[in-house]
Amino acid sequence: MQRRARAYLSMAAVGTVLLTGCAQGTGGGETSNATYDRGTKLSGKVSVMGFGATDEIGKVRLDEAKKALGSKVKVKLIPGDLDIQQFLSSVASGDAPEVVYADRGQIGSFASRGAVIPLDDCIKGEKIDTSAFRSSALDAVTFRGHVYGIPEFNVVQIIQANADLLRRAGLTLDDVNGSSWSKVSAANKRLTRTVGGKLKVIGFDSKLPEFLPLWAKANGADLISADGKTAQIDDPKVVQALTWAVGIYNAQGGFGKVKAYRDSADFFGSGNQYATGTLGAMPMEQWYVNVLNDVSPKAPMAFDTVRDRQGQPIAFASGSAWAIPKGSKNPGAACRFARVMTQTSSWVKAAQERVRLRQKDGGLFTGVLTGNVEADKKIQAMIKPSGDQKWDKAIQAEYTANDHTFSMPANPAGQEFETAWQDGVNRVLNGQQSPKAAMAQAQKEAQKALDDAWAEIGK
Amino acid sequence: MSRRRSAVRAGDTRAAWLFISPWVVGFLIFTLYPLIYTGYLSLTDYDVINDPSFVGLDNFRALVSDDKVMLALRNTAVFALMSVPVKIVLSFFLALLLNKAGRATGFFRTAFFLPKMTPPVAIGILLLLMFNGQSGLVNEVLGWFGINGPAWTTDPTWVKPGLVLMSLWTVGASVIILLAALRNVPQELYDAARVDGAGWWAQTRHITVPMTSGAIFFLVIVDTIAALQSFTEAYTAYFGAGNSTYGNDAALFYAIYLFQQAFQFLHMGYASAMALLLFVIIMAITAVQVRLSKRFVFYAGEQS
The missing domain is CATH 3.40.190.10 (Periplasmic binding protein-like II)
Known part of the structure; x- marks a missing residue:
């Protein structure tokens, strides 16, 4: 019995050695x-x-x-x-x-x-x-x-808007692309529609909390220093950007209303906010163009890059x-x-291959954004005008945005840093804190996380 | 003679140990060892990938000064205080109704228990749909009565009440336990009470509640522990993939903050200290409940 057990054990041991031997391959x-x-x-x-x-x-x-x-x-x-x-x-x-x-x-x-x-x-x-x-x-x-x-x-954001709603309100893409915040605020008010206390059309969605870095950068501020060591969340320009972006929601009855309405939309289906005419405009990642083109090709879309306050294209690359x-x-x-x-x-x-497949099922090839500039250029050259101006504009906006990106530097407390500023924005959205107080608290939390993480590396 | 008896007893003991050995082994491996290891980790700085380094009581010191720990504890306590009584009262009421249902009891018993089979993650998603402030079913029903329902899923004041109401989705299990307890109340007691002229309320108060107090007490303990460890539904609705960026402070339960520290920020040592604190809190609350139960809970067996 014992002998048999020992035999099994040695077989198992040999097996393990063999397996690890197999797993080695090149590279040592x-x-x-x-x-x-x-x-x-x-x-x-x-x-x-x-x-x-x-x-x-x-x-x-x-x-x-x-x-x-x-x-x-x-x-x-x-x-x-x-x-x-x-x-x-x-x-x-x-x-x-x-x-x-x-x-x-x-x-x-x-x-x-x-x-x-x-x-x-x-x-x-x-x-x-x-x-x-x-x-x-x-x-x-x-x-x-x-x-x-x-x-x-590469993932970038572009402004995606409902052309019909813009036209009816006497607005153009310039009013919602972010080049002028006062224009966006005004457009938001004109596009928003509320019936009996219920939101029926979201005028503009500033996409908080996730797009705070985008609005901050558009206002000339970074949430973190280039060396990844110092949080800059309480920078007055960040607070100003947050105050403006939250104001967009407040003008529509508060974030709670907008979020509840946004959540009830069929985001990936034909009942999406553009097809149903329930959203004026918002910045959104470029892949959503593909979704819209697939599920509601006839939606009255208009596209532009997000602009900073000087009117230059800008996108947060992830x-x-x-x-x-x-x-x-x-x-x-x-x-x-x-x-x-x-x-x-x-x-x-x-x-x-994608071009071939899209041609086969009559779909649109909207390009592929990568971290490789050379590949992007070659792929962009493969895109042919679709004959539908709105989708061609989308692709153009996508590639322009791709050439005007910024990113956050790598740091050892990435997740905690993000949680700190996002929680801060959420406290403002929920009406628990003012933008200034929320960003001050987030700054404290984020800096502590960064200091602790960098100190850990120094050990 | 006595030697033989002790031999038999030793044999019995061995058999008994053998029978409970799967449980004992399970307890040692899956409960005691992790508990001891958690105790060890709580004294270390550990990020999953590098070896734990001993930091003494640093984690516990940090716990005391962490505002979010206090917030999470407060949230959890408020949730438990709201959800446990509501759940017990509702399940008792439903069990009373079922007890009167006669032949249909079987059907209703299954019907009440079915929602309990819903995976907790699905309940979290269901919460977002049913309690949507704009188009949710709950506010629509409230609207029939002219009530303008609140923003359950975004207004911090209403987030916890929403979670409490949603937790009633799984009330079925408690109902079944209470129903079994109700079935065990001797009919003679009711007959005697009726002869004495006791009405429904007097019977419920003086017979039903005391005679089922053992089961009620069990549910209080189990539900309290579950409420203090509450995680999945609130996490799915307010911190999970569908809401990767929007979180609500009001739903930050202790277990959620613990999870964030452990698996998102990779502060395993700190999270272990948090886990130990929760363990101690639950032990203390349960001890108080057991102590109080001596005054309120009636065990028929104790009389004989």
């Missing part, structure tokens, strides 16, 4: 002494966390990456969106995925905890052309002078990035995977 199994070389033949496994190749843009590039890695590398996608705790636990227990797909805003926190490795060697070895990347995207993944992520998609976890067993392959997923030729191939 240690991220610290990994070698990166574009010419090297690779083998082993690449497990990918946080990425689902759900559409052709993902699938085509994934195929490209697989091709570049060669037949000896097995690529496995771990299903589901990135679960931060699952990811960090896997790194802590030495069972990290080879490569991880994350929001650019998370990279700073990961880097500060040593959960992902700097990519300087990877960039050099695989000859990744970082000059092709948009600087705002690269800034968001650069921590203490090192790049920790290879930027992927998006995703590829990073290599500490303990990745095949960093060489992970690096090549990240390179191929984000290189110009892969993006172009993926876009070609």
Whole structure:
């Protein structure tokens, strides 16, 4: 009996050793002494966390990456969106995925905890052309002078408005694009319609709390210093931006009413706020153009970039990035995977496939925004006029916005920083605090989080 | 003779241990060990990825000066104080009704219990739909009576009452327990009371309530603990994916703040200290309840 138990145990032990042996592949199994070389033949496994190749843009590039890695590398996608705790636990227990797909805003926190490795060697070895990347995207993944992520998609906001409602109120896009806040406030009042105390048309939606950084920047202020160390949430210009953006809701009977009405809309369906004529205008991410074009192609849309108070286009860039976890067993392959997923030729191939599919089902190709300037240019050149001016304007606004982006620098307390300012905005929206008091409290909370997190790194 | 008896007893004891061993093992692995480990983590600075470093009582000191801990405790206490009595009174009332339902009891018992099967996340979403201030069902019904309903999901004053009302969705389980207790009240007691001229109210007050006080007490304890640990519904409605940026201070329950500290900010040490504090609070409240119960709860078994 005992002998049998011992036999099982040794079998299990041998099995484990064999399995770990298999899992090693190229790269030596240690991220610290990994070698990166574009010419090297690779083998082993690449497990990918946080990425689902759900559409052709993902699938085509994934195929490209697989091709570049060669037949000896097995690529496995771990299903589901990135679960931060699952990811960090896997790194802590030495069972990290080879490569991880994350929001650019998370990279700073990961880097500060040593959960992902700097990519300087990877960039050099695989000859990744970082000059092709948009600087705002690269800034968001650069921590203490090192790049920790290879930027992927880019997300920007544009003004999306209901042309019929504007026309009937005697307004133009200039009144709602943010170039003049007093004009937006006036337009909001003219567009808003309330019947018997109930909101029937939301005039303008300033999209708080999430777009505070956009309005603050339009007013010339950043929520955080460029080095990611100092919170600037209580900057009078931020308070001014918040006061104005909250005033938009107050003029419509308060945020509660607007949010309740917004929540009741069929956001992704044909009963959306534009198709039903229940929203004048709002800044919104560019992907929503695709939704609108799909579900309500006849909606009376008008598009423009968001403007700062000097009338210049402006957008807050967010998006995703590829990073290599500490303990990745095949960093060489992970690096090549990240390179191929984000290189110009892969993006172009993926876009070609999308064009083909959209043509097939009679849909509109609205472009693809990436963190790669070169890819964006080539893809933009593939867009043909649709014959419908409003959608062409949308695409034009999208690409103009993409060229005028800013981002928040990577910092080790990303999530806490965001929670601090968002909670502050929410307190104002709920009528619990004045903008000044809320931002002062948020400043205190955010600065403490930043100080604690930076001090942790200094230890 | 006595040796044999003790041998038999030892055998019995062994068998007993064997029978409860799955529970004991489960308790040791899934309850005691995590509890002890939480105690250890609460004295450390731990971010999931780097090894915990010992910081003494720093986390507890930070707890005391954290305004949000106080806010979350206050929110949770107010919610518990509102929801537990409302839930108990309503389930008692429904159980009384069901008890009179005769043959239809079976059907109604199932009907009342069904909502309990709804996943808590779905209840959170349901809350947003039903209590939407603009187009929700609740305000629409209130409108029939000329009442202009409040903004349940955004007005801080009405967020907790909304959550309390929504928590009644799962009242079915308590109803079933109370119904079973009602069925156990001896009919003779009612007959005797009726002979003495006692009406419905007197019977309920002097017979039904005392005779079911054991079950009521059980529900008070269980519901209080559940209310103090309340998380999923409020998190889904006010802090989850659908509301990733809009949160409402009024719904920040203790377990939600604990979750944020642990899994969003990765302050596992601090979150462990918070968990221990909640553990102590729940223990203290339960101890007080058990003490008070001696005065109010009637156990038939104790008389014999």
